Amino acid sequence: MPQIRANPNRMELLKLKRRGAVARRGHKLLxxxxxxxxxxxxxxxxxxxxxxxxxxRDLRGAYSQFAxxxxxxxxxxxxxxxxxxxxxxxxGVHEKSLMSxxxxxxxxxxxxxxxGYSLATTPAVLDVGLSRLAAVAxxxxxxxxxxxxxxxxxxxxxxxxxxxxxxxxxxIPSVDATVKDIQMKLDxxxxxxxxxxxxxxxxxxxxxxxxxx
Amino acid sequence: MSEKLLIAVVGDATSVAGFRPLGFDVRVVxxxxxxxxxxxxxxxxxxxxxxxxxxxxxAIADLVAEGVDRAVPAVTVIPAAGxxxxxxxxxxxxxxxxxxxxxxxxxEEDS
Numbered sequence: 001m002p003q004i005r006a007n008p009n010r011m012e013l014l015k016l017k018r019r020g021a022v023a024r025r026g027h028k029l030l031x032x033x034x035x036x037x038x039x040x041x042x043x044x045x046x047x048x049x050x051x052x053x054x055x056x057r058d059l060r061g062a063y064s065q066f067a068x069x070x071x072x073x074x075x076x077x078x079x080x081x082x083x084x085x086x087x088x089x090x091x092g093v094h095e096k097s098l099m100s101x102x103x104x105x106x107x108x109x110x111x112x113x114x115x116g117y118s119l120a121t122t123p124a125v126l127d128v129g130l131s132r133l134a135a136v137a138x139x140x141x142x143x144x145x146x147x148x149x150x151x152x153x154x155x156x157x158x159x160x161x162x163x164x165x166x167x168x169x170x171x172i173p174s175v176d177a178t179v180k181d182i183q184m185k186l187d188x189x190x191x192x193x194x195x196x197x198x199x200x201x202x203x204x205x206x207x208x209x210x211x212x213x
Numbered sequence: 214m215s216e217k218l219l220i221a222v223v224g225d226a227t228s229v230a231g232f233r234p235l236g237f238d239v240r241v242v243x244x245x246x247x248x249x250x251x252x253x254x255x256x257x258x259x260x261x262x263x264x265x266x267x268x269x270x271x272a273i274a275d276l277v278a279e280g281v282d283r284a285v286p287a288v289t290v291i292p293a294a295g296x297x298x299x300x301x302x303x304x305x306x307x308x309x310x311x312x313x314x315x316x317x318x319x320x321e322e323d324s
Contacts, residue, residue, distance in 0.1 A: 087238035148287035
C-alpha cells in the first residue's frame with residue numbers, strides 16, 4: 001500500500017491518527033447511506049417495471065384506435081384535426097430531497113377536453129383513441145417521475161460506492177501503513193537513544209574508575 | 214420551482230399526433246435523426262417531461278445520456294406505433310447496471 005509522505009515525528013503521527021479516525025467514521029456513514037440508497041432503489045425497481053408494462057400496453061391500445069381512425073378517415077383529414085390545439089402548460093414541478101438526492105415531483109393538471117376538430121369528418125373511433133390516451137396520461141407522467149428518480153438514485157449510488165471504495169481500499173490502508181511506519185521509526189529512534197545513553201553512562205563510570213585508581 | 218412547465222412528445226406523426234389535443238407539446242419528426250435539431254429547445258428548461266418514442270431514443274441516446282443527472286426534464290421512452298418495445302426497459306436496466314456495477318437479468322420473472 002503506498003504510504004503518505006510525512007515526517008516521522010510525534011506531531012505527524014498524531015495528525016495521521018486523527019485523520020484515520022475521521023476516515024473510518026466517514027466510511028461507516030457513507031456505507032450506511034449506500035445501504036439505505038440501495039434499499040430505496042430496489043423497492044422502486046419492481047413497482048416501476050409493473051407500471052411501465054401497464055402504460056405500454058395501454059398506449060398500444062390507444063395507438064390501435066388511432067390506426068383504425070386513420071384507416072377510416074385518411075391521414076389527410078386526421079392530421080390537421082389532431083394538430084389543431086396549442087400546447088398548454090400542464091405540469092407542476094416541485095423538487096424533493098430523497099436521501100439527499102434531489103428528485104422532481106410532477107403534478108399533472110386537468111387535461112383539456114379534446115376537441116377543435118370536426119365531428120362530421122372524423123370517425124368516432126378517434127374519440128375513443130383520445131379518451132384512452134387521456135386516461136393513460138397521468139400514469140405516463142407518474143412513470144416519467146419514477147424513472148427519473150430511479151436514474152438519479154442510480155447516479156448517487158454510483159458516486160457513493162466510489163467514495164466508500166476509495167476510503168476502504170485506498171485512504172484508510174495507506175493512513176494505517178504510514179502510522180505503523182512512523183511508529184516503527186520513532187521506536188527505533190527511542191531505542192538508539194537509550195543505547196547511546198547507556199553507552200555514555202558506561203564511559204563515564206569507566207572514566208571515574210580510572211581517575212579513582 | 215412553482216411555474217408550470219410543458220410536456221413534450223417527440224416521434225413520428227402516427228404515434229404522437231394524438232397527444233396534441235391533450236395539450237402536450239408535440240414535435241413530429243419525419244425521421245428519428247431530425248430529433249437532434251429540436252433537442253436543444255426541449256432541454257432549455259421549458260419542459261418538465263420529454264417523452265420520446267423508441268426509434269427516436271435509439272437515434273439520440275447520446276443526447277439523452279448527457280442530461281441524465283439533471284432533475285428536469287425527465288426523459289422517458291414510450292413505445293411508437295409498430296415498434297418492437299423493450300427500449301424503455303433497457304434504459305432502466307442501464308440505470309440498474311450503473312447502480313449495482315453489474316448487469317442483472319431484466320426481471321422477466323415478475324412480469
